[in-house]
Amino acid sequence: MSRSLSFSELTSYFLQLEETRSRNEMTDILVDLFKETPNSEVDIVCYLVLGQINAEYEEEVLGLGNKMVAKAISIASSKSKQEVQELFRETGDLGTVAEKISGETKTLNSFFGEQKELTVTEVHQGLKDISRFEGSGSYDKKLRTLAGLITRADKVGARYIVRISLGKLRLGIGAMTLLDTLAKTYTGDKKNRPEVERAYNISSDVGLVGKKLAYKGHKGLEDIEVEVGRPIRMMLAQRLENLDEVKDKLEDRFAAEVKYDGERMQIHKKNDEVKIYSRRMEDITHQYPDVVKAINQSIGSKEVIVEGEAVAYKDGELQDFQTLMQRKRKYDIQKYVEKIPVKIFLFDMLYKEDSLLDKPFPERRKKLEQTISENEIVKCSDIIKTTELREVEKFFNKSVDEGQEGIMIKSCSKDSIYRAGAREWLWIKWKKDYETRMSDTVDLTVVGGFAGRGRRSGLYGALLCAAYNKQKDIFETVCKLGTGFSDETLEELPEKLKPFESEKKPARVSSKIEPDQWFKPEFVVEVLGAELTKSPVHTAGIDTIGNEGIAIRFPRFIGFRADKKSEDSTTTKEIMVMYEKN
Numbered sequence: 001m002s003r004s005l006s007f008s009e010l011t012s013y014f015l016q017l018e019e020t021r022s023r024n025e026m027t028d029i030l031v032d033l034f035k036e037t038p039n040s041e042v043d044i045v046c047y048l049v050l051g052q053i054n055a056e057y058e059e060e061v062l063g064l065g066n067k068m069v070a071k072a073i074s075i076a077s078s079k080s081k082q083e084v085q086e087l088f089r090e091t092g093d094l095g096t097v098a099e100k101i102s103g104e105t106k107t108l109n110s111f112f113g114e115q116k117e118l119t120v121t122e123v124h125q126g127l128k129d130i131s132r133f134e135g136s137g138s139y140d141k142k143l144r145t146l147a148g149l150i151t152r153a154d155k156v157g158a159r160y161i162v163r164i165s166l167g168k169l170r171l172g173i174g175a176m177t178l179l180d181t182l183a184k185t186y187t188g189d190k191k192n193r194p195e196v197e198r199a200y201n202i203s204s205d206v207g208l209v210g211k212k213l214a215y216k217g218h219k220g221l222e223d224i225e226v227e228v229g230r231p232i233r234m235m236l237a238q239r240l241e242n243l244d245e246v247k248d249k250l251e252d253r254f255a256a257e258v259k260y261d262g263e264r265m266q267i268h269k270k271n272d273e274v275k276i277y278s279r280r281m282e283d284i285t286h287q288y289p290d291v292v293k294a295i296n297q298s299i300g301s302k303e304v305i306v307e308g309e310a311v312a313y314k315d316g317e318l319q320d321f322q323t324l325m326q327r328k329r330k331y332d333i334q335k336y337v338e339k340i341p342v343k344i345f346l347f348d349m350l351y352k353e354d355s356l357l358d359k360p361f362p363e364r365r366k367k368l369e370q371t372i373s374e375n376e377i378v379k380c381s382d383i384i385k386t387t388e389l390r391e392v393e394k395f396f397n398k399s400v401d402e403g404q405e406g407i408m409i410k411s412c413s414k415d416s417i418y419r420a421g422a423r424e425w426l427w428i429k430w431k432k433d434y435e436t437r438m439s440d441t442v443d444l445t446v447v448g449g450f451a452g453r454g455r456r457s458g459l460y461g462a463l464l465c466a467a468y469n470k471q472k473d474i475f476e477t478v479c480k481l482g483t484g485f486s487d488e489t490l491e492e493l494p495e496k497l498k499p500f501e502s503e504k505k506p507a508r509v510s511s512k513i514e515p516d517q518w519f520k521p522e523f524v525v526e527v528l529g530a531e532l533t534k535s536p537v538h539t540a541g542i543d544t545i546g547n548e549g550i551a552i553r554f555p556r557f558i559g560f561r562a563d564k565k566s567e568d569s570t571t572t573k574e575i576m577v578m579y580e581k582n
């Protein structure tokens with residue numbers, strides 16, 4: 001049997017790592033540690049130095065509560081729970097407490113007779129068991145296992161076992177430093193980092209990379225391939241300050257997609273088993289049983305990895321990110337599936353019976369379109385292929401107008417592979433963030449109403465609001481107002497607006513949008529928006545800008561302005577000034 005690294009050897013390196021502030025020194029200390037580490041334990045050491053017990057995407061995570069850990073320390077020492085709590089209050093760190101009172105532990109140890117030295121494998125196994133115990137009696141099992149580990153460790157070991165079990169090791173080592181170390185230790189040169197990093201990016205498992213390198217050196221990296229069920233680190237986008245620069249970066253070979261305002265998902269499907277990973281590689285499958293079901297209905301192929309953005313969808317409209325965040329929960333999942341339905345807009349395909357990472361984007365996209373059949377939940381992202389920046393800008397305005405963040409411009413060149421874990425110029429994001437922010441409210445005239453759906457059925461779901469064009473004496477639309485209403489306000493609206501109902505569009509209203517109900521321009525509301533943007537669907541300022549008007553993004557109802565006549569509304573000119581101020 002091969003030698004095992006003792007836990008005290010490992011923690012002697014932890015002590016050194018905690019002392020140093022230099023990244024280079026840190027790498028050197030880590031290289032020394034790996035030189036000491038038997039090949040069979042390289043993966044464990046990789047996880048432990050990061051304070052983990054597994055690859056980050058795996059479900060086994062630690063993070064026990066202070067109370068339980070304090071109790072375990074008390075069991076492992078001769079101190080009472082109260083004494084442990086008292087020391088915890090003094091030091092603020094249970095690791096330090098365990099280290100301090102672990103002298104008594106050793107007395108107990110010798111009382112039971114000499115035990116073999118604790119190895120990293122034993123600590124790792126113990127911590128893994130702790131994370132796995134479930135159901136009745138699991139609290140006691142966790143407690144006893146942890147107390148057992150603390151009892152067997154030396155003083156310094158007790159400190160680190162406690163910190164790891166709390167999920168608070170924090171040696172300050174990032175995955176990239178660890179990859180540098182692995183390259184240096186097992187290939188002899190930090191220059192091989194890119195290949196090592198690639199293996200990590202497609203496997204998201206630093207332990208696996210470490211172990212392959214330890215056994216086979218550089219060649220071991222070839223064994224690491226994309227696998228369904230193991231997340232790929234996600235490709236990210238660069239940001240441009242000026243849309244014209246797109247041509248410098250991507251020439252004429254690009255496509256634009258809506259940048260949806262939701263949560264990114266990487267979805268792995270193997271037969272009927274579906275797993276969903278978040279941008280941070282967490283397994284979020286249990287939060288989205290509706291997406292799991294819809295993906296199975298939409299994709300027939302056996303082994304597939306796709307990516308998309310999930311967006312909350314309510315009352316016939318896509319909702320903002322905050323609404324979707326209500327789905328982040330451990331309990332009441334089913335209730336929230338109904339309360340906050342979602343749609344997933346798929347935008348990439350990374351695997352179909354084989355890896356597609358090295359295929360150019362147009363090919364991946366085509367495969368995606370051929371593979372999925374859209375349903376209520378699963379959709380393909382909205383995409384346009386054009387070389388005209390004017391068209392791209394229009395598409396952007398439309399996307400923002402529909403409440404989305406902006407657009408993603410993606411290279412379609414032959415080199416447009418999926419670059420796992422990289423933020424490069426193959427993807428460029430163009431967001432509305434760079435535009436005007438509104439700090440002041442505006443008063444707008446209600447010119448139309450949209451029938452509510454779902455909870456709002458029988459009431460108005462949104463109002464079409466307009467600014468006043470004084471020169472022309474007309475009302476030009478600037479937004480569809482659907483948020484900020486209390487339930488009482490919603491109930492009141494039909495009655496309040498009844499006197500102004502009109503069968504046709506009133507002459508003084510200029511609108512490209514056709515609401516369910518027109519209103520004579522009489523009724524004024526106060527609105528706060530997030531920002532102003534150009535819009536092809538609204539008419540405010542349309543003469544000045546050309547084909548488009550100005551729109552208010554994310555408008556919120558603040559209150560009624562019964563004291564104002566519609567001619568006292570904010571004017572189109574004022575809106576233009578607000579827009580141009582930036």
Ligand SMILES: Nc1ncnc2c1ncn2[C@@H]1O[C@H](COP(=O)(O)OP(=O)(O)OP(=O)(O)O)[C@@H](O)[C@H]1O
Nearest residue numbers: 235236237257258259260263264309347381408429
């Ligand atoms: N059609 C799309 N294609 C790619 N990504 C999209 C798309 N729609 C929405 N997104 C989201 O936009 C993000 C791309 O921007 P970036 O790579 O910079 O991520 P980010 O750092 O999360 O930035 P941001 O805060 O701008 O979303 C993706 O992570 C994804 O969540």
